[in-house]
Amino acid sequence: MTTSELAPHELRVLVSVAEAQGFGAGAARLGLTQSAVSHAVRTAERKLGVVLFTRGRQGAAPTDAGVRAVSQARHILRLLDTMGPEARAAAAGGQLTGTVRIAAFRSAAVHILPGVLDLLRSRHPELSPRVDIVREVGAGTTGEVAEGRADLGIATLNPDTYPIPKDVLTGKLFDERYVLVHPAGAAGPRGLPLIDWAENCSSYTRRWWREQDWLPTATVTAEDDGVVLSMVAAGMGMAIVPELSLRGAPGGITAQDLGPDAPSRVVGYVVSPAMASTAAVRDLIRGLRATPVGARAVVV
Amino acid sequence: MTTSELAPHELRVLVSVAEAQGFGAGAARLGLTQSAVSHAVRTAERKLGVVLFTRGRQGAAPTDAGVRAVSQARHILRLLDTMGPEARAAAAGGQLTGTVRIAAFRSAAVHILPGVLDLLRSRHPELSPRVDIVREVGAGTTGEVAEGRADLGIATLNPDTYPIPKDVLTGKLFDERYVLVHPAGAAGPRGLPLIDWAENCSSYTRRWWREQDWLPTATVTAEDDGVVLSMVAAGMGMAIVPELSLRGAPGGITAQDLGPDAPSRVVGYVVSPAMASTAAVRDLIRGLRATPVGARAVVV
């Protein structure tokens, strides 16, 4: 046995097979033969001493060891990718090139990122950020980062909702209050149906509802917070939304603070440990911290 | 250009050349020819598009880009190393194999690590920890971790003394007070020479001295804190040492608390971002946090 560590092409094969859920499909996406992939997976398994994929009629699925290995493979490949830009930046006064991958939920992407990306561009004109908008359900943006698919994520951090973040590093950015919105014409929210959406983790607002002396007559579920606000503007109901969603909302909406006990969520960033030390990610975090999220939403 | 990312063997060459400060010497330590190393460095430089080493009569020295690349190379190689153990652990119920590299200053290695390593061994009998004892001067243990030479370091964290830790993640473990020690026979410290040692960052105690109404008659510098304590025990002077150094000190020493304004330092851990998510490092940190550093030193 000459070397027991995986070569980059083997790492790529592992990732590709995991994502394509099959050797043949994984081979196709790399422009390789199914045979080459079969060989590569086999030697990788021999080198690591573990079976990485269960093969079956319906393709290949990673084992526990495979899941771990694929995740590490993505991180290593990403580090290899960034070596060039990082080294060149060190030689050229800190100006980065290449790509930085950001995962964010919709309202963060729309309302937080633009300013931060402007700031980033001013420091690194040649660096192209790629933003993936991810529903904050399930593993959400945190999962994207943990799996090595993004370098930095904007996430809602809530110790109650998600378990301790594993495989990622987090930092808090700000607390975000929820506000109640209803059509500008209506006297108040009472009697109107509640409009909710899948991503809106109701655990944040549940406590608040318990302490009220009324409950909405009905609940409607919409696609996302943008749709919710349009529906509210159209007089179809009221909603409880995070402040950030209110930015750039259509007219005809009245927002109402929920008082000292207002539900709130923590918005923060999540970064891959392996990428945390790269100049790109560090500058991004600096930008996030420096961006005033203030202008504390329009609360009537 | 087929691939623009470096192969593992090239990463190894970069690290080796940087450490050996020369192509030939770097080649020797890898069991390669000087020619092979020359070729490897050349192709690496072409792939990254930067000059990584300045060649000269007295060998090779990394450029700025080279320093960055070598550091990243070490991290990538380490990740490649850990892939096998991590994957096997995922398949075998979490029992890790392989090596974990710890950097610690002397008193931490002697007084903190044993318990933590016991704990680690109970969880991972096959995992062999390697401890490097590093003087906490200059970059210290933090530097070892930042450069990818250690996975976890025990360091003194002090915002005044060291700049913001870069390239590493830190966590605080505990505050450690300084105490004054003098020979058991003597009535008090006054009149005795102060015994100090290089590693003992005097900035911690300087403020305290300013507020005293006396100053030591002379200052003697010793090799390390162990030597200092022996000298104190022998009646040769008094010293101000962190509590941790007192553990297992020779007899004949009286320790004296320095009161509410006693100088103190923060002891914490430092981990490489790339390694922070590995099971080995996570278990180590858990162990460090769980280890009661209490038994709060013997203070008279």
Next chain:
DNA sequence: ATAATCCATGAGCGACGCTCATGTCGCGAG
């Protein structure tokens, strides 16, 4: 049964990294 769709296997070929031998450059001693 048979077909379809996966993955596994073996032989051959080409690319690439290593070594050996030699070239080039800079610097200090005589």
Next chain:
DNA sequence: CTCGCGACATGAGCGTCGCTCATGGATTAT
């Protein structure tokens, strides 16, 4: 000034290894 030494650079040849092509084996749907 030039010689020599100690560094890296360069080029040709060779072995290893990863890729492809062709084919075999296993499992499931029809």
